[in-house]
Amino acid sequence: MQAFTATEGINMKIAVLSGKGGTGKTLVSVNMAAAAEQAVYIDCDVEEPNGHLFFKPEAIAQENISIKIPVVDPARCNGCRKCVDFCKFNALAHTGQKLIIFSEVCHSCGGCALLCPEKALTEKDKVVGEIRRGVSQNVRVVSGILNPGEASGIPIIKKELSYAAEGDGLTVIDCPPGSACIAMESIREADYCILVAEPTLFGVHNLGMVHELVRLFGKPYGVVLNKCLEEENPSEKYCVDQGIPILGKIPFDKEIGRLNADALILAREKEVYRDMFFSLLHRTSKEVGHEAAIDS
Amino acid sequence: MKIAVPADDRSMESNVCISFGRTPYFLIYDTETGESAFLENTAAEKHCGAGIAAAQTVVDSGAAVLLTPRCGENAAEVIQAANIKLFKTFNGSLQDNLDAYQEGKLPVLQEIHAGLHGHGGN
Ligand code: SF4
Ligand code: SF4
Numbered sequence: 001m002q003a004f005t006a007t008e009g010i011n012m013k014i015a016v017l018s019g020k021g022g023t024g025k026t027l028v029s030v031n032m033a034a035a036a037e038q039a040v041y042i043d044c045d046v047e048e049p050n051g052h053l054f055f056k057p058e059a060i061a062q063e064n065i066s067i068k069i070p071v072v073d074p075a076r077c078n079g080c081r082k083c084v085d086f087c088k089f090n091a092l093a094h095t096g097q098k099l100i101i102f103s104e105v106c107h108s109c110g111g112c113a114l115l116c117p118e119k120a121l122t123e124k125d126k127v128v129g130e131i132r133r134g135v136s137q138n139v140r141v142v143s144g145i146l147n148p149g150e151a152s153g154i155p156i157i158k159k160e161l162s163y164a165a166e167g168d169g170l171t172v173i174d175c176p177p178g179s180a181c182i183a184m185e186s187i188r189e190a191d192y193c194i195l196v197a198e199p200t201l202f203g204v205h206n207l208g209m210v211h212e213l214v215r216l217f218g219k220p221y222g223v224v225l226n227k228c229l230e231e232e233n234p235s236e237k238y239c240v241d242q243g244i245p246i247l248g249k250i251p252f253d254k255e256i257g258r259l260n261a262d263a264l265i266l267a268r269e270k271e272v273y274r275d276m277f278f279s280l281l282h283r284t285s286k287e288v289g290h291e292a293a294i295d296s
Numbered sequence: 297m298k299i300a301v302p303a304d305d306r307s308m309e310s311n312v313c314i315s316f317g318r319t320p321y322f323l324i325y326d327t328e329t330g331e332s333a334f335l336e337n338t339a340a341e342k343h344c345g346a347g348i349a350a351a352q353t354v355v356d357s358g359a360a361v362l363l364t365p366r367c368g369e370n371a372a373e374v375i376q377a378a379n380i381k382l383f384k385t386f387n388g389s390l391q392d393n394l395d396a397y398q399e400g401k402l403p404v405l406q407e408i409h410a411g412l413h414g415h416g417g418n
Binding site: 084087088090092093094095096097098100102105107 | 339344345346348349351352355370373374377378
């Protein structure tokens, strides 16, 4: 087997997931991207994006992301309530005097505006968040930010994913924690999913959640065990029992904790850490190749 | 005047339902005729916006007063925009709460809880 010396030719989209925040999901995503020759890092954790704190990207391009929501012209609305009955999401209510529109419940289907017989509803753009794109050495950094109070980051994530590496190249997607629809959206286009797990019983519970999600989507996946100590690791046992490949282990060590707390990228600070994430990258790439071989 | 109360079941002895949006029924009590009717809450099974749809049911019933243990902010916006007054129930039967209201013993509902945004999944 050929020994890899570079990450050229690594052409894959990896989604990094965990059942809750703080398990090392961002640590793994940021460092895998940093260890590659060239990569695109996409932060889909739009409620709490923090990948940019590590990358400190420059040359930022900012764009607003908006959705379409209906507005009512009260002079035209005759209170027929056709729109209220129609809206599957119950984003509309009529009090007898006026129509109320709950823009944060609205899913922008556009149906009510089409349907209103009085043409009282029109759509207007509402900004729900933004995307910032910048460069940090070898990594193009894409961060999505959802405005507080907005229900759904999905329109932001969809747009962010359109900035994935085209053709050749590595894309690392830092997913929102949990297994709700926003996490599903983030893994939709991924070739491979990495589940990050902590070595506790609670960690196993969280791992089980995302494990179910990736199985549901039929995505190939493997686990990275974070904060590993000498003692027994319930998450490792779970992987062995379930036959999940363990792609790598990150030790629990003071230096990692300190560098991480200082928002420094391990792979850029020390050779040993770079090697660690480099081999994780190669292990993952082999798994992806393996899957492709099975598929064909 | 009509009074609406979320109800666990279709009887005056049943308890006030602890959930406004997901209550199976609404009691609509008419103070003038003394008649009570039970409306089904079609919103109970809805995935999103159950509170808003439940509020629409209450508005459509013509109630002037809503007695409920709690109420989400979206539902409260509809209820308040329709000039329906909100009072807080205690743990007990529909009848007990109606009596307490008519004796002026129920407090105005102050705390409106933030809606459960997001779309479930966790
Ligand atoms: S369908 Fe149009 S006219 Fe009818 S209630 Fe809705 S906005 Fe008003
Ligand atoms: S656009 Fe669709 S989801 Fe939004 S209020 Fe209209 S019908 Fe409901």
